[in-house]
Amino acid sequence: MKFLKYIIYFFFLLKATSLIAQNNTFKNYTIKDGLPSNTITDIVQDNLGYIWFASNKGITQFDGNNYITFSRKEGLETNYITKLAPNKDSLLIGSSNNFFIKKHTKFQIFESKKINCISKIKDQVFLGTKKGIYRLRDDFLSPLRTNFQIDLTPINDIQFDGEFYWVATQKALWKIDDLLNPKLLKRIDLANYTALIIHNKQIIASTFNSGLKVIINDTIKTIHSTTKNIKGVKKISNQFWIYSNSNGIEVLDLDFSFIRKINKYNTLETNAISTIFQDNQRNIWIGTSNKGVYKQENKLQEENPIPLISFEDIEVVYKTIDSINFNSYKGILQIPPGKNHLAFTYKSIDINNPKKVYYRYKLNGDFSPWSNNNSVNLANLKAGNYTFSVQSKTANKQESKPIHFQFYIDKPFYKKNWFQWLAISLLLLLSSYITYKYIKKIRRINKEKIMKLEIENHLLSLEQKALQLQMNPHFIFNVLNGIKALGNSGKLDDLNTTISKFSNLLRSILNTSRKEEVNLSEEIATLKNYISLEQQMSSSTFTYGIETKLSFDAEEVLIPPMLIQPFIENSIKHGIKNISEGKITIKFYDIKNYLHCEIIDNGIGVHQSKKNKKTNDHASLAIKVTKERIKNLTSNISIKIDEIIENDTVKGTKVWFKIPLKTDF
Structure with missing residues (x-):
């Protein structure tokens, strides 16, 4: 039984030793693994979980x-970085001659002296520099004036215990009671103080060559250490880790008892x-000046931290x-039409298992399956929220809280x-206007057609009347009686001449009655036949003449x-009827694309002839119809009938029209 207890104890001891050995294993990262340099100056972790290494490159x-x-090529403007500090969605960067704020991929630069520490206290950022303390303002660094012993001395660390600032x-x-407006400035000790920790209302301070100092109520207790040239002290897993530029690491418990050394x-x-x-x-990272970074992975995690996730790029x-000037309303990005291709890149960090991080997403619907892909492209999205x-x-298996982007x-x-309503309204208005x-x-076409029909009907009526009035029945009766008289008297030559003239006249009238227009020479020939017969049949003697002055052939x-x-x-029947030497002159001439016609007689005048006319006189009706025909061919002022008066005496009548x-060409 006792032997069995020894065996059980032996296996338990072996297992514990194995676990401790595993937990104390350090993994080294150097230039060969991807670091730009083996000279590491600072290590921090941002709010998302990325580890950041500061180096001389x-x-x-x-x-x-x-x-x-990120170095000079990416806009950092310096390679030697001294300190880092995460700050919300940015990274604060101190260097040997400048201070930077990195936000996304952009760097904001502030001219500064060498930065030894970056302390965030009460939502303010204080910088310990090669000469004094500076405060970060919106767009510049403001030096703080305390006293010359602080303002002209390199500042290695700044901490706040809730009441006082320790520098x-x-x-x-x-x-110091207040860095901005100090009233209390108390020097606690003289030494080269390199780092500070506030633990249980105690100030634990490391010095370069005087060991570890514990300050309680301004009383100093020295913890002697074998480590020389102390660079700083950190509280790691309820232990104090004292590290040096030349003597490795010394680990103490919370009672300042020695635990172990970590060195070459x-x-x-x-x-x-x-x-x-x-x-x-709870992984431990050790930065060195010549061997890169060492990582001691926490194999005995008692707590599994909930991962954080954030958008790296949209x-x-x-x-x-960030490079597009889009509007936002109540936190919702307003994207103009046509810009419907979006791409999201997101990231969650698991330092110990970087390849075992899984993601899922959704767009107004259900989540996609889990996958290792940390980006998604959404193309040809329709308009909407x-x-x-x-x-x-x-x-x-720990899941992050979902993050959202609207x-x-x-x-x-x-x-x-x-x-669309405007287009419909305009379309309706346009349709109404077109209709x-x-x-x-x-209506206009119909009106024109009606007017045209009326004119055509009127013209047809006029033509019919003109046909009916073309030849005076009395004239025909007189011609036939004249032909009979010539036959009875045995004047055969005159009879043949008269019959020939009369037949030519009738043939001419019949031929032209079916035409709208005839040439002027035919019309003149018809007029000569008619006037010759009138001369032969008339009881009065008269002469006539036809004159043409045209730019064209008749x-x-x-x-x-x-x-x-x-x-x-x-003119024959009423103007020169009772004149002993009657005369009729007919003139044709053209002026400016108009054919002008004049009929002049030396009769009694138009007014006297009207008094002598009968109301149903054939000539009067023919004149009326002819006037209407002329008016339909041209304007209303294209015909005039005037008396010819000389020395207050009527000398005849002049008819003019155009x-x-x-x-015909």
Whole structure:
């Protein structure tokens, strides 16, 4: 039984030793693994979980697997970085000659002296520099004036215990009530103080060559250490880790009892320790001056931290939204129409298992399956409101809280209600206008057709009347009686001549009655036949003459048939009827595209002839019809009938009219 107890104890001891050995194993990261340099000056972890290494060749972001380095090429403007500090969604960076704020991929630069420490106290950032303390303002660094012993001395650390500020300088340790307006400045001790820790209302301070100091109520207790050239002290897993640039690390418990040493003789390959850091998974990181970084992974995690996730980049049509001037309303990004291609990149950090981080997302719907892909492209999105959500899960099955991004893709203007209603209204107005114009056009066309029909009907009526009035029945009766008388008297030559003239006249009238126009030479021939017969049959003697002064040949000029005959008949029957030496002159001439015609007689005058006329006189009716025919051919002022008066005596009548000049070519 006792032997069995020894065996059980032996196995338990072996297991515990194995676990401790595993937990004390350090993994080394150097240039070969992806670091830009083996000289590490500081190590921090940002709010997302990335580990950041400061070195003499810039800063490096590490997610447990991949390295991304920022140096002069990326806009850092310096390579030697002294201190780092996370600050919300940015990273504070101190260097040998400047101070930077990194936000996303952009750097804001402030001119400064060498930065030895960065302290965030009461939402304010204080910088310990090579000469005094500076406060970070919105767009500049403001030096703080305390006293010359602080203002002109390198500041190594600044801490706040809730009531007082503790300032470790290269020459002393100071206690100050207010850094901005100090009333109490108390020097606690003279020494080269390198770092400060506030623990259980105690100030634990490391000095370069005077060991570890514990200050309680301004009383100093010295903890002697074998470590020389102390760089700083950190509280790691309820232990104090004292590290040196030349003597490695000495570990003490909370009662300041020695636990162990970590140096090149037992664990590491160097004693040049520059910094120590413990991350949120309780892994311990050791930065060195010549061997890169050592990591002691926490194999005995009692707590599994909930992972954090954040958007690393959001692009709209391949451009990050930080570079695009989009509007936002109540936290919702307003995206113009057509910009409907979005890409999201997101990240969650598990330093110990970087390849076992899984993601899922949703867009206004259900979550997608878990996958290792930390980006998604959403193309050809329709207009509307969207909420993109993403969640992560680490190897220990812990899930992050989902994060959300809201955006709204605007509709094209032609799909908006106001535009559609406007288009419909305009379309209705346009349709109404077109319909109105169409109806108006139809009415105008119909009106024109009616007017045309009325004119045509009127012209047909006039033509019919003109045909009916072309030849005076009395004239025909007189001609036939004359032919009979010539036959009875045996005047055969005169009889044949008269019959020939009369037949030519009738044939001419019949031929032209079916035509709208005849040439002027035919019309003149018809007029000569008619006037010759009138001369032969008339009881009064008269002469006539026809004159033409035209720019064209008479055969080329067109004129409505029997348009002049009624005026000649009127002159013969009423104007020169009782004149012993009657005379009729007919003139044709053209002026400015008009054919002018004049019928002049030396009769009794138009007014006297009207008194002598009968109301149903054939010539009067023929004149009336002919006037209307002329008016329909041209304007109302194109015909005039006037008396010829000389020395207050009527010398005859002049008829003048004009019609548009028409030719047959």
